[in-house]
Amino acid sequence: MTTATDELVHDRRGDALVLTLNRPDASNALTGSLIRSIGDAVTAAEADPDTRVIVLTASGDRAFCAGMDLRAFSEGGDIGSGSDPSTEAYYRLTRGESTIPVIAAVNGAAIGGGLELLLGCDLIVASRKARFGLPEARRGLFPGGGGTNIGTRIPLNAALEMTMTGEFISAQRGYELGLVNAVVDADDLPAAAIDYAGRVSGSAPLSLTACKELVRLAVTDPARVDDRLSHWQSVVFSSEDAVEGATAFMQKRDPQWKGR
Template identity: 60%
Template structure:
């Protein structure tokens, strides 16, 4: 896939790169559609076990909504498949793990895009913010749920002042998982994604769903745990994991 989004395979990892550097990688309808299609395709491809989401350039990961398109009345619309996939990414509902590789600053919809990722590696020069209140808007693409990842006081400060925070503080409050020099962001994110991708697909999907639900809906998490425990613990992969441990070899996962 080329154009607004560039993708490449790296073993079991799909790297998806926002590719609008001249527009600060702003989210227009075409890019949103391309992201949604790419993550849906990855989720349905058993050869892909993790996604790394990054961007072109070395200063801006994503500046959020394309305000030029928005002001002209062009809204962020696309194919139903693309929009559905993009929305599921923002809500953290993809079954495939997603690693954010913030090569630069992420604000507005750009930060919301990262909030949909499971873990985030960021450049030490990056900044993170939700400035929508400064534009007469509010972060309706998932930004108001930032309090599920960071302390409430910090979430309210970021959303109500609209002011960004530096990468160091973002790490301190738990918004991101690692801070590295800009030139190391992709390699660090890829290494993390490969480590994740080496684990059992059914177990990964289960922990991703249950850990997120444990924060937002503990009752559903408890019920989901009962259901997933039955299916995951009786799977071929569960038997393979035990056998590989006993035989001192790497497991061969089948995702079933």
């Protein structure tokens, strides 16, 4: 089933929710309303037990997301700088703090805030024509929406080069640096992203949330890992799904996850 607003399309693919940025004529640039729509969709997905993974992509074949809508910014318009719950949910996504996995299918250029949005995703599949850049310093700004965290995803010297020169890298270079998980032909991008979604959603929901948080913390905040590790050991190893996983393995069948 597909539903749409003016700026964001929702499409259900089994247990995956596909969210498509839908401003192709504006290079899918971020407005305040689009930011809130994404935040609302993520919040709803997290509360829906039938949604196991989000796939985030964009319409058109030119741009995934050009970042902040500079026209709206220059005219003093709404660029999503509030503190309402919808906006906060969006920025929680960009920090990688959503409770379910997010897979990005990058169809074109991811620039500035568009790349910052990708940094919150757990896996990135890119079209060969995709490219990535943080050009803010060339515009008298800096990547203030989380782009300076790119050094948690690629080597430090490459992160400094991208942020200080503002130059773009190709999808292939992103793959070589570890930013991108797979590079595919444009026609194969949707299927590749859905394939990743299916492979991820085959794992237990609580296990996925634990892996996502702990792996990220090991890079971004190692001092918190031991405390959160103890928490997740208590939650996951005593869960119904832990019993189901072992039982299904012994019975040589697919597990039926409950998320508890």
